[in-house]
Structures are given as structure tokens and as C-alpha cells.
Amino acid sequence: MPPDAIQSLAVSAAPQSLTAYQKRLYVLLSVATFFEGYDFMALAQLLPNLRGELGLGREQGGWLVSVINLGTMLAYFLVRLADHWGRKKLLGITIIGYTVSSLVSGLAPGVVSFALAQLLARMFLIAEWAVAIVYAAEEFPAARRGMVIGVIQASASLGAIVCSAVVPLLLRTTLGWRSVYLLGALPLLLVALLRRNLRETARFAAWSSDTIERQPLVQQSFLAILRTPYRSRVLLMAVIWGLSYCGIGNVITFWKELALSARGLSDSQAGLLISMAAVLGMPLTYFVGKLLDRVGRRRGAALILLGATLGVLGSASLAHRALLLASLVLCVITVTGQQVVLNAFTAELFPTELRSSAFAWSNNLLGRIGMVVSPALVGIIAERAGYVVALQGIAVFPLLTLLLVLIALPETRGKELEETAQLVQTGLSASEGIK
Secondary structure (H helix, E strand, O other): OOOHHHHHHHHHOOOOOOHHHHHHHHHHHHHHHHHHHHHHHHHHHHHHHHHHOOOOOOOHHHHHHHHHHHHHHHHHHHHHHHOOOOHHHHHHHHHHHHHHHHHHHOOOOOOOHHHHHHHHHHHHHHHHHHHHHHHHHHOOOOHHHHHHHHHHHHHHHHHHHHHHHHHHHOOOOOOHHHHHHHHHHHHHHHHHHHHHHHOOOOHHHHHHHHHHHHHHOOOOOOOOHHHHOOOOHHHHHHHHHHHHEEEHHHHHHHHHHHHHHHOOOOOHHHHHHHEEEEEEEEHHOOHHHHHHHHHOHHHHHHHHHHHHHHHHHHHHHHHHHHHHHHHHHHHHHHHEEEEEEEHHHHOOOOOOHHHHHHHHHHHHHHHHHHHHHHHHHHHHHHHHHHHHHHHHHHHHHHHHHHHHHHHOOOOOOOOOOOHHHHHHOOOOOOOHHHO
């Protein structure tokens, strides 16, 4: 389809008020993303219990997290299929896949089976999350795109809150930690039913209807995107994603271990602090997207990533309960906030026919290397120097992420996807794109 025709479609399909279908889609995507936060927080809350029951040391606990996070890289092979099979079909596959994997996690007899089940769960979850962000970018007005992506991502924080609230209760049941994963799979059955009214995105449907334009791309290998003018942008986003995944997410994952070993807190006290931080921080995460639509992606990134640096240092270094809680609240807000920023950039800087593949390459296959490698490194350092030192060092990664964003990425606020995708094709530099 000619670029002018696609742009006309985008403008005509972008009313400032959301349609009834867009509102239903909003809810569906938010519910689906809810479980990304639930599963992430489940591992963070249960890691000490899992290590105790499975007989794992600190270093082995770090390796367990790394193996599970490998699933976020394997999600690449699913996400890129959204540019071939369509967004709707792949979203359905990922929802069913996670439901089954979560059930198997709760029934796993040992550490190997648990790690493999959770690896698959992460693979399906992250693929589901990526497709949800692509849906949001393609189906909602440019003026509200940041808000929509922000709320969908913030739903993961709500999932984390629910998980942190129910884990202490579920640990007291006869099933113990297994009940967390068994419960986590049930609501997704409802999502699977709700998706029956889901439509393919208008942009993808318009592009895929042009068989002359689409067929050559469908037949290309998975390396095809690296032979396009978008290669450097894909690799740049991969480095930015990788640095971000080495950062604040590890604080959330390992902070309870730090609290038990270095702060003298009990399991229930540490769990309560995390729950309080999630409850206090979650409402603010819903405003991150609005912030990006108001001040822009780059300025928003500066506020969020500087806040992440303070949150990391505070949560790893402070002992005073009030200051510690404030630091954890910052962590909760910014771990979601940095994803909202990078989701927006990744979705906005690539054309429809490459959007899912670009997301798969930059986030899943390459960027998630940081998410896979860094927990193992945290475990190794913690085994030798303790969790305080291991987590304090993480503070450098939000700063490096911010540096690359400000140096290399253009401002995309309020622009149609067809316009922002042209930034690469026309060779605009970051400074030119900010005008």
C-alpha cells in the first residue's frame, strides 16, 4: 500500500475520543499485561522460599533467575511472527501458552522442571506483552498513544501488587508457593474468552491486504530486518533495552534477599514493605504515559531514569524504614516507567511491516541478554560480597540508559507512526527529529 494511503488511514482512524471498540481493546490489553507483573513479582517474592525448598545457594538462585529469564529472549521467535501471522492470532497463542505454563509451574516436582516451566511462561508472557504494545501503538490516536501504552504497562504494576498481597496468604496454604502459580493461570481463561471479539489492527490489515507488497517480506529470513535501513536503529534500541534490563528490575527481584540477609527483616516484614511500596507506587505509574504525552519521550525518560538511579541507591543502601520505603516506591514507579518510555520509542520508530520484528530483535533477542546475564552476576557478587554491594552497583545502568536516549533517540511525541518511521528512512538525526 502506498505511504500516502497508509497515512490517510492512520489519520482517519485516529479520533481524539476513543471508540467503543478501542475502550474494550484497552481493557483486554491491560488485563493481559496484568499477568506480566504478577509473574515477575511472584518469582521475586518466592525466591527465598524456592531456594530453601529446592536446596539452592545464593549463586544458584541467581542462575535460576537467569535460566527463567532466558524465556524472555526465546519470545523473539514468537513476537516476530506477528508480522507474518498477524497481531490477533499471536495474542491468542501467547495467552493460552502462558496459562498452561503457569499451571505446569505449580505442579513441577523439582528445580529443573520448575525452571523449564517458568522459562516457557516467561516466553509466552513477554511475547504477549510485546504484541499488546504493538496493538496499542497501531490502534490508538497519536495524541493518546503514550497514555495508552503507559496504562497498559502500569497494569503490570497492578499485577505485581495483587501478587505481593496474596503471596503471604498463599504461602500458608497446604500447597505453599505452588498455589501462587496455580492461581495465576485461572484469570487468563477469562481473557481467552474476551479475545473472541478482538479484531486485527487496521494498519496491519491494510498492509497485509496488499499481497504484492507483503509477499516478499513474508518469504524473507529472520535476518531480513538487518539488511534494511532500520538495522542501526534496531541495534541501538537493543543496547538501550539491554542496559535497562541490567538495572532496576534486579533490585525488585533480589531486594527481599537483601532485606533478610543484611537488614535483619523477617520474611513477613520484607513482604509487607514490598507490598506497601507497590500499593503506594502503583497509582503514579498510571500517569507515566500522560507525562510522556505532555513533556515528551526524552524529557520523560530523564525524569524516570534519574528517579530509578535514586531508587536503586536508596533501596540498596538505606536502613531507615521510611527512607527505605520511599526508595522502594521509586523503584516500583520507575521499573514500569522506563518500560513505558522504551515501549513507546520501539513501537514508534519502525514501520508497520517491521514493527513486531524490530520489537523482537531489539527487545527479546538482543536486549534481554542483559536480563538473562545480570541476575547470574548479581548472584555471583552476592555470594562473595553480599547483596548490598551487588545491588548498589546496579545504579550505573539507568544512567547509561539515559545517556544513550538523550544522545541518540529523536522526540516522537504526538506524531503519527507513519511520520516517526520516516525518521530512519530520511536519515534524520536525533537532533533533527526533535524540532
